[in-house]
Amino acid sequence: MQSALWNARMYLRLLSVQIRSQMVYRFSFWMDLFSTAGNAVAFFAVALVIQRFGGIGGWSLGEIAFLYGMIEASFGVMDMIFSGFDPDDFAPNIRQGSFDQMLLRPVGITWQVLGSKFLLRRFGRIIEGLAVFAYALTLIDVHWSAAKILYLPVVFISQIIVMGALFIAGSTITFWTVQRIEAVNILTYGGTDLMTYPMQIYPAWMQRFFTFIIPFIFLNFYPALYFLDKPDPLGFPVFAPFLAPLVAAVFFWVALLFWRFGINHYQSAGS
Amino acid sequence: MTEIVQVRELSKSFQITKRRPGFVGSLTNLVAPQRQTVHAVERINFTLNEGDLVGYLGPNGAGKSTTIKMLTGLLVPTSGEILVDGFIPWKDRSRYVARIGAVFGQRTTLWWDLPVIESFELLQPMYRVPAGPFRRSLDEFVAMLDMESFLNTPVRALSLGQRMRADLCAALLHEPRLVFLDEPTIGLDVVAKERIRQFIQHINRERGVTILLTTHDLQDVERLCERVMILDHGRVLYDGTLSLLNERFESDWFLVVTFGETYEKVDLPGLLSPQREDHRAIYRFDHRKFASAELIQQLLPRFRINDIEVRRPALEETIRHIYEERLLLPAD
Numbered sequence: 001m002q003s004a005l006w007n008a009r010m011y012l013r014l015l016s017v018q019i020r021s022q023m024v025y026r027f028s029f030w031m032d033l034f035s036t037a038g039n040a041v042a043f044f045a046v047a048l049v050i051q052r053f054g055g056i057g058g059w060s061l062g063e064i065a066f067l068y069g070m071i072e073a074s075f076g077v078m079d080m081i082f083s084g085f086d087p088d089d090f091a092p093n094i095r096q097g098s099f100d101q102m103l104l105r106p107v108g109i110t111w112q113v114l115g116s117k118f119l120l121r122r123f124g125r126i127i128e129g130l131a132v133f134a135y136a137l138t139l140i141d142v143h144w145s146a147a148k149i150l151y152l153p154v155v156f157i158s159q160i161i162v163m164g165a166l167f168i169a170g171s172t173i174t175f176w177t178v179q180r181i182e183a184v185n186i187l188t189y190g191g192t193d194l195m196t197y198p199m200q201i202y203p204a205w206m207q208r209f210f211t212f213i214i215p216f217i218f219l220n221f222y223p224a225l226y227f228l229d230k231p232d233p234l235g236f237p238v239f240a241p242f243l244a245p246l247v248a249a250v251f252f253w254v255a256l257l258f259w260r261f262g263i264n265h266y267q268s269a270g271s
Numbered sequence: 272m273t274e275i276v277q278v279r280e281l282s283k284s285f286q287i288t289k290r291r292p293g294f295v296g297s298l299t300n301l302v303a304p305q306r307q308t309v310h311a312v313e314r315i316n317f318t319l320n321e322g323d324l325v326g327y328l329g330p331n332g333a334g335k336s337t338t339i340k341m342l343t344g345l346l347v348p349t350s351g352e353i354l355v356d357g358f359i360p361w362k363d364r365s366r367y368v369a370r371i372g373a374v375f376g377q378r379t380t381l382w383w384d385l386p387v388i389e390s391f392e393l394l395q396p397m398y399r400v401p402a403g404p405f406r407r408s409l410d411e412f413v414a415m416l417d418m419e420s421f422l423n424t425p426v427r428a429l430s431l432g433q434r435m436r437a438d439l440c441a442a443l444l445h446e447p448r449l450v451f452l453d454e455p456t457i458g459l460d461v462v463a464k465e466r467i468r469q470f471i472q473h474i475n476r477e478r479g480v481t482i483l484l485t486t487h488d489l490q491d492v493e494r495l496c497e498r499v500m501i502l503d504h505g506r507v508l509y510d511g512t513l514s515l516l517n518e519r520f521e522s523d524w525f526l527v528v529t530f531g532e533t534y535e536k537v538d539l540p541g542l543l544s545p546q547r548e549d550h551r552a553i554y555r556f557d558h559r560k561f562a563s564a565e566l567i568q569q570l571l572p573r574f575r576i577n578d579i580e581v582r583r584p585a586l587e588e589t590i591r592h593i594y595e596e597r598l599l600l601p602a603d
Contacts, residue, residue, distance in 0.1 A: 096378075104345070106365045109364075
């Protein structure tokens with residue numbers, strides 16, 4: 001039985017390999033970084049529109065920037081840590097047999113996939129998110145309490161874990177389909193975009209879908225209501241803002257179970 | 272001799288979806304996919320003894336890769352058993368793979384952007400090899416495979432021959448007792464092939480490493496293996512020594528004689544008339560019925576002869592002969 005600690009150490013070694021190889025392509029790294037960080041400009045274009053109408057669904061520009069910055073930054077971190085599980089990158093691994101090569105090494109397979117890619121250029125998106133978040137804090141006056149300060153990182157990590165779980169599930173599907181499945185990308189990328197705006201602007205069926213099927217509503221919207229002391233427009237129980245870590249735990253657990261199941265049914269490709 | 276690999280009644284079948292042609296066909300496929308079972312490997316049995324170097328042969332699609340993938344734990348068999356050194360390969364994967372080595376000629380195990388030496392150094396903690404023995408093996412392999420000149424080159428910049436040498440080295444640094452080599456000479460030139468053959472022979476003879484070698488290059492086999500297994504349509508057709516295989520199935524040999532002058536009739540009793548061109552005659556004979564020495568003794572007193580050469584068919588020819596004439600059938 002390989003200890004988790006030893007596996008984690010090997011993961012860090014693999015990570016350092018990843019980072020060193022990206023340093024080889026320094027120019028392309030900086031280009032990517034700037035172009036993704038430049039996405040912040042896109043938000044400020046939206047900001048102009050919001051400013052003109054004085055807000056969306058009772059949310060001011062600053063409050064929307066809070067939603068937007070938070071989810072963008074956590075998505076950026078997720079996209080960096082879980083690069084190896086990005087279905088777009090994982091599917092070719094299956095086709096070209098690099099997954100087989102990982103199975104031939106005596107290190108836990110999940111650690112190896114995580115260590116197989118670590119895209120530093122995702123920093124661009126993280127910087128963008130943090131910039132918008134900082135901008136939000138200049139616009140609105142959040143009444144910080146000790147509880148809120150402690151809960152903020154919990155929400156942030158929960159968001160990372162839920163979207164990472166979706167990446168893992170999306171990659172697991174490629175064991176059977178070989179090609180990545182567009183529907184999964186719609187959930188991860190579309191879901192992130194969706195969470196940048198207050199949920200009450202969406203039609204009722206979408207709200208229900210993102211409450212009971214994929215409970216994204218508890219990841220960003222409800223925690224934001226709590227941080228910003230806004231009244232709940234949808235009439236959920238009072239504990240709704242605190243469900244984020246629970247959602248994350250369940251998502252991650254199910255994703256890992258599915259991933260294990262996938263590996264046990266894996267049929268290596270071609271000859 | 273200790274048995275290191277035991278394979279019993281091993282089978283693997285795949286479900287594949289058959290596609291119907293045309294537009295209506297592809298619609299029907301969506302609604303009611305047509306499934307078909309392919310038996311990639313069917314009830315094969317064999318054992319490998321410690322120190323064996325066995326050639327595992329067969330045409331494309333015979334089931335070679337499927338067998339290797341089951342032996343390395345990448346695939347779970349449909350039925351049957353594999354026991355390697357006390358391990359069931361697909362269970363307890365990470366402990367098992369630490370004890371074996373594998374080279375898939377078509378793919379690399381190394382890190383694309385890293386210099387070769389750094390890839391090797393990453394393998395040391397990964398396989399928990401103590402520094403001393405690791406250094407010794409590394410120095411030995413670097414010298415044997417002549418890798419000094421490209422140790423600091425990133426893997427992506429290596430030639431195919433260099434990459435294959437690096438991969439072989441990587442598969443052996445943790446001193447596995449058993450190594451699977453799948454097409455280790457594919458796409459290489461004659462010199463590179465020879466270097467790799469010498470290395471394989473060395474680790475087998477000097478280090479006693481057990482090797483299962485699949486290859487399309489039968490010169491690899493003739494040069495390296497005493498024992499061969501021949502596979503076709505997922506069944507083992509032959510498992511035995513190479514010399515016995517040749518003895519049983521080799522097609523006719525040729526005796527090429529160059530005469531010192533022109534002769535009208537050069538026939539030998541019991542043989543077909545030779546094929547002739549100028550001063551040369553090529554006799555075809557069954558080596559099981561005639562010894563070449565005996566034929567030469569008949570020729571020498573009758574003719575003035577400049578040169579005599581005995582030509583044996585290549586192993587390739589023998590194996591093609593077996594497949595085409597269906598000389599061997601599975602045991603049952």
